[in-house]
Amino acid sequence: MPRVPPAEPPIAPAAGEELDRQLAAHGRVTNMKRTLAHSPAALLALMQWYPLRDEVAAFLGERRTTLFAHAVSTETDCLICSTFFRRILIDGGEDPDRLELDARDAAVVQFGLALARNNSRVPEAVYDRVKGFLEPAQIVALTAFGAMMIATNVFNNALEVDLDEYLAAYRRAGSVK
Structure with missing residues (x-):
């Protein structure tokens, strides 16, 4: 069981936009990416x-x-x-x-x-x-x-x-x- 569950909607717009980009580019949004979505800055940083x-x-x-x-x-x-x-x-x-x-x-x-x-x-x-x-x-x-x-x-x-x-x-x- 994860210590922090993956983010569920509604999420911050910046995180949602990045998840949409990830889905379009890679065909899926992983548990890691959805967990990172709790913090848009963290998501954007690690997606580099x-x-x-x-x-x-x-x-x-x-x-x-x-x-x-x-x-x-x-x-x-x-x-x-x-x-x-x-x-x-x-x-x-x-x-x-x-x-x-x-x-x-x-x-x-x-x-x-x-x-x-x-x-x-x-x-x-x-x-x-x-x-x-x-x-x-x-x-x-x-x-x-x-x-x-x-x-x-x-x-x-x-x-x-x-x-x-x-x-x-x-x-x-x-x-x-």
């Missing part, structure tokens, strides 16, 4: 995830962007976000528990894990691996995207937001939340 994701996907590609976000979300133990990215991987024909990674994939995954694991302290060796193939502006965008992933993970975990029904079939075996 989308432009950051798009910027990162432009240079990493869709798969590596998903691998990165999955790594962050798995490391923070966020049921909603890790399951969301499991769904993308599974629907793409992959087994999220047995991923085949090349050197760049592995570097991006390790960078995401380090961001989430080490109080945002990325070990030099991990940083050097992404620095080897990303430009400074790309590293900034990737790091900001990772920070936004951590923020959404913390939000979902702290408020115990319920897993969306459409994700239930993608849940990792043995997850207890």
